[in-house]
Amino acid sequence: MPELPEVETIARQLRGLVVGRTVSGFRADWHKLTDPEPVALVAARLGGRRIDAVRRRGKLVVFDLDGDEALVVSLRMTGKLLFREAGAPDGDRFVRGTIDFADGSALAFSDTRKFGRMILVDRTEIAPERGPERRLAKAPLHASLGMEPLSRGFTVRWLASFLARRARAAVKPLLLDGRGIAGIGNIYAIEALWRARIHPLRAAGSLRADETIRLQEALRWVLRKGIRFGGSSLSDYVDARGERGRMQREFEVYGRAGEPCSRCGGEIRRTVVGGRGTFHCPRCQRAPRRRS
DNA sequence: GGCGATGTTTCCCC
DNA sequence: AGGGGAAACATCGC
Numbered sequence: 001m002p003e004l005p006e007v008e009t010i011a012r013q014l015r016g017l018v019v020g021r022t023v024s025g026f027r028a029d030w031h032k033l034t035d036p037e038p039v040a041l042v043a044a045r046l047g048g049r050r051i052d053a054v055r056r057r058g059k060l061v062v063f064d065l066d067g068d069e070a071l072v073v074s075l076r077m078t079g080k081l082l083f084r085e086a087g088a089p090d091g092d093r094f095v096r097g098t099i100d101f102a103d104g105s106a107l108a109f110s111d112t113r114k115f116g117r118m119i120l121v122d123r124t125e126i127a128p129e130r131g132p133e134r135r136l137a138k139a140p141l142h143a144s145l146g147m148e149p150l151s152r153g154f155t156v157r158w159l160a161s162f163l164a165r166r167a168r169a170a171v172k173p174l175l176l177d178g179r180g181i182a183g184i185g186n187i188y189a190i191e192a193l194w195r196a197r198i199h200p201l202r203a204a205g206s207l208r209a210d211e212t213i214r215l216q217e218a219l220r221w222v223l224r225k226g227i228r229f230g231g232s233s234l235s236d237y238v239d240a241r242g243e244r245g246r247m248q249r250e251f252e253v254y255g256r257a258g259e260p261c262s263r264c265g266g267e268i269r270r271t272v273v274g275g276r277g278t279f280h281c282p283r284c285q286r287a288p289r290r291r292s
Numbered sequence: 293g294g295c296g297a298t299g300t301t302t303c304c305c306c
Numbered sequence: 307a308g309g310g311g312a313a314a315c316a317t318c319g320c
Contacts, residue, residue, distance in 0.1 A: 003299065032314090059300080076300045078316080094316090113315045115300065141301075169308065178301085185299055234299065235318080254299095275311070277297075 002075045002237070003059060003185030004149070005226025005247065010081055011056040013240040014107075017083045018063070021101040022050045028097030033109070033118055039097075042120050046071065046099070057126060058145040058182030070123045072142050073109065079116030081240050082108045129153065131182075145182040149219050154181070156216045163212060167205025173274035174204050175219075184219065186276050187254045188226060192218040194253045199285040200273045206288065225250065253279040 002010070026043040028034065034042045046065075053064040061081060063071040073081065082091045086104025097118060099107045109118060121142060130153045131146035132139075147154050147162070162181070166174055174180060175189040184192075193200055195218035198211055207215065226232065231245035238244055252262055257270035257279060266283025 006299080074300085076314095077298070078300095111315095112317065113298090113300095115314065115316095166307090173309080176300090187299060232299080237299075274309070276300095 002079070002231065003188050003226070004056070004183030004223050005188070005229075006231035006237070006239070006245065007056045007059050007061060007075065007183070008227050009231040009245065010075075010240045011054050011061050014061070014063075014081060014083065015054040017240065018051050018101070018105075018107060019054060020051065021103060021105065023047060023099055024102040025100040026097065027100075028109075028118075030096040030111075030114055032114065033097045033116070034120075035117060037119065042118070045069070045120055056183075057129070057142065057148075058178050059185065060142055060145075062126065062142075064123065068123055069120055070126060072119050072121055072126070074117045074119075074141070076111070076113070076115035076117075078112040078237075080110045080238060082110055082238075082242060083240050084108065131179075135179075141178065144179045146178060146180045147182060149181050149183060150223060154216070154220070156213050159216045160209070160212050163204040163207055167203060169204050170200065170273065171198060171202045171204050171207070171215075172200035172278060173276075176274070176276070181219075183223075186278075187232065187251070188219075188222050190254050190279050191252060192222045194280060194285060195222060197284050199287050200271075200278050200280055202288050253281060255279065 023046050026046045028039045031039060049065040051063050052066055055062050061073040065071065084106050091108040092110050094110045094112045095108045096111050097109045126142050127145040129148040129151045132144060136144045172189050172193060175184045196214035198215060226247045229245055229247035229250060231239060232247035233244035234248060253268050256268045259268050261268055261281035261284060264281065264284045266281045268279055268281050271278050
């Protein structure tokens with residue numbers, strides 16, 4: 001999926017397109033789309049609701065409705081939200097569900113791999129931007145999301161304390177766990193670690209103060225740049241207007257195995273960390289002594 | 293056709 | 307706790 005910058009791009013676009021519109025109907029032909037609720041129940045609760053706001057939390061798109069509920073959309077790997085005006089064509093052949101508005105416009109949810117979900121929740125269930133007060137045992141993602149990395153709370157001090165709490169974890173998989181810091185995905189984790197000159201396998205607790213400062217800066221810099229470029233579009237990924245982002249041309253290491261590092265000339269390597277394809281420059285991101 | 297890869301999350305095992 | 311592996315799916319490239 002779409003990581004934080006892509007979801008932010010989509011939420012901003014949708015804000016201008018659907019806020020104020022009233023839902024007249026919801027249909028879906030993939031029963032797991034609203035899992036664990038049946039589609040018919042979600043449709044019934046959604047009908048007649050007005051969309052008051054559209055925002056992003058982590059990698060989730062949140063539609064705040066009039067009343068106490070919110071529609072939470074998880075795009076996962078290939079989910080797209082495609083807006084269309086009244087009378088415009090349907091979208092692509094992977095549309096799994098559609099929200100119809102009273103004025104004839106609609107919002108389609110297209111998802112090739114069917115991992116995405118649309119669920120209706122009470123607004124109070126969504127974790128606040130600093131994360132839930134205490135760690136929830138077995139809660140759905142929207143309730144357990146951690147710190148927003150672009151919020152004021154994401155300071156060097158907060159990050160240092162977070163890394164200390166999770167001292168034994170490898171830093172890259174830790175960045176990918178949204179319950180700690182929300183919204184960072186594989187690509188932006190890779191790019192931020194390169195910028196901060198930190199090897200993906202370093203233990204979180206082993207980062208020195210200067211490295212922690214660099215990591216905090218790098219995460220924010222990379223995410224903000226992603227937003228400024230309209231997110232990245234790999235393969236056929238598009239935003240809510242059906243357009244491609246431009247961030248993919250800015251990647252320094254992602255997808256660049258074998259190419260020289262733009263900073264030091266070292267040869268960029270592809271490895272697998274925590275089951276995910278990972279790219280780094282072995283020359284300016286020094287490997288830790290050894291990990292088990 | 294087979295194999296491996298894909299931007300996410302969750303679950304099970306050790 | 308945290309790492310490994312697989313699964314939820316479908317498509318694409320070699």
